[in-house]
Amino acid sequence: MPEGHTIHRAARDQHRMFTGQRLAVSSPQGRFAAGASQVHGRVCVDIEACGKHLLYHFKGAPSLHIHLGLFGRIRKGKMPAGEPRGEVRVRLVGESHHVDINGPTICETLNDSEVAALLARLGPDPLRDDAEPSLAYQRISRSRMPVGQLLMDQSVIAGIGNIYRTELLWRQRVHPERPGRELSEASFEALWRDACNLLALGARRNAIITVENVPPARSRYRERVNIFGKTECPDCGSAIRRFTLATRKVYVCEHCQPR
DNA sequence: TTGATTGTTACCGG
DNA sequence: TCCGGTAACAATCA
Numbered sequence: 001m002p003e004g005h006t007i008h009r010a011a012r013d014q015h016r017m018f019t020g021q022r023l024a025v026s027s028p029q030g031r032f033a034a035g036a037s038q039v040h041g042r043v044c045v046d047i048e049a050c051g052k053h054l055l056y057h058f059k060g061a062p063s064l065h066i067h068l069g070l071f072g073r074i075r076k077g078k079m080p081a082g083e084p085r086g087e088v089r090v091r092l093v094g095e096s097h098h099v100d101i102n103g104p105t106i107c108e109t110l111n112d113s114e115v116a117a118l119l120a121r122l123g124p125d126p127l128r129d130d131a132e133p134s135l136a137y138q139r140i141s142r143s144r145m146p147v148g149q150l151l152m153d154q155s156v157i158a159g160i161g162n163i164y165r166t167e168l169l170w171r172q173r174v175h176p177e178r179p180g181r182e183l184s185e186a187s188f189e190a191l192w193r194d195a196c197n198l199l200a201l202g203a204r205r206n207a208i209i210t211v212e213n214v215p216p217a218r219s220r221y222r223e224r225v226n227i228f229g230k231t232e233c234p235d236c237g238s239a240i241r242r243f244t245l246a247t248r249k250v251y252v253c254e255h256c257q258p259r
Numbered sequence: 260t261t262g263a264t265t266g267t268t269a270c271c272g273g
Numbered sequence: 274t275c276c277g278g279t280a281a282c283a284a285t286c287a
Contacts, residue, residue: 052266069266071284087284103284105266145276154267161265208265228265247278248266 009203051158062109069105122158140180148176167210
């Protein structure tokens with residue numbers, strides 16, 4: 001499975017070698033043939049990630065916009081490329097490597113103004129140097145909505161997904177149902193800093209890791225998180241409560257995260 | 260075959 | 274206008 005937000009940033013980092021290269025772009029299943037032909041044979045000048053969105057910028061052509069959604073995957077391999085596996089929408093082929101993008105929710109080309117509009121509707125991304133966390137705190141501190149819902153709103157903060165939401169709030173001892181306006185600035189800053197660190201670690205390792213003692217790279221998923229998907233709090237042993245917030249399952253330790 | 264899922268948007272009703 | 278609920282879509286695996 002894809003590792004949420006971090007995979008986009010990780011993908012951007014891993015695809016850096018494409019920058020400056022002329023890419024062959026194809027659509028093995030034909031479902032993105034028109035878009036692929038627009039960027040095929042163009043020089044990739046930059047690869048940009050903002051939140052869960054990935055943008056390949058080309059010289060003299062529109063940008064390729066990818067959002068993996070729940071199910072999308074990105075696979076990188078050395079040349080020569082084998083047969084595409086599964087639902088490959090786009091195959092990007094460079095000099096030494098190729099990248100297959102499977103089953104993304106969004107796979108489209110955008111012109112400059114459309115890219116600008118996309119970036120404008122996203123909140124600050126903890127992984128970007130140009131992020132302005134104060135914009136996120138403005139939104140949160142003025143809202144009655146629960147923090148656990150605000151964290152999932154990509155126009156508030158770009159890049160937090162369902163697992164990071166649960167894990168960040170547990171780590172910072174904030175109850176997901178606390179109204180945004182009741183989150184102190186100090187608590188917000190701690191949350192933001194923690195998000196920066198965890199997301200950076202995730203991007204580096206290409207995996208969601210929220211426990212303190214970083215387990216081996218090949219560890220099981222459940223060993224890399226604290227309470228997500230679990231029944232018992234690792235700190236106090238209390239039962240973990242699970243409920244739906246913002247259409248997704250959130251987990252909370254009512255003892256460690258008092259309201 | 261069924262259910263669950265690291266995501267998002269559209270639409271409707273109160 | 275805001276907010277909650279529901280459905281839809283996506284692909285894969287256990």
